[in-house]
Amino acid sequence: MAEVEFTIGHKEYSLGTQDGEEKQLQRAAEILDGEARQIIEQAGRMPEPRLLLLAGLMLADRFASMEARAEKAERLANRLQSNPTRVEVPVIPSDLKEAMAELAARAESLAERLEDQQNG
Structure with a gap:
């Protein structure tokens, strides 16, 4: 004890x-x-x-x-x-989804061009 x-x-x-x-x-x-x-x-x-x-x-x-x-x-x-x-889960409107996808594609394109300019 x-x-x-x-x-x-x-x-x-x-x-x-x-x-x-x-x-x-x-x-x-x-x-x-x-x-x-x-x-x-x-x-x-x-x-x-x-x-x-x-x-x-x-x-x-x-x-x-x-x-x-x-x-x-x-x-x-x-x-x-x-x-x-x-x-309830908020739903992203389809036009906003499309706009976001377009922005993402443009950003990728700009990034590739910048990379090409730096390498070339």
Whole structure:
């Protein structure tokens, strides 16, 4: 079992974790510490239990919001998969196609003449 040391707000902690899960615990602690530091900046120093409660509630609120957004996106993806929207591809008018082909042919002709003049 590995020991991970981290700081939340103004207090240091050490917690045991399964081998290989150290980075995950460290990242979670960093996120909780970020919330705690915001609270301390706004409200000042406070008792540890209250700080942890407020930081946990802020994270839970953010999680609930992200969960709702993910569910909405999933419903939209499911709806699009079951009923794909018609996709229209713009059609190039035939006279424009012909004009572009004519321009391309002229450009090639000019390039060949220029090459012939440089070589000859």
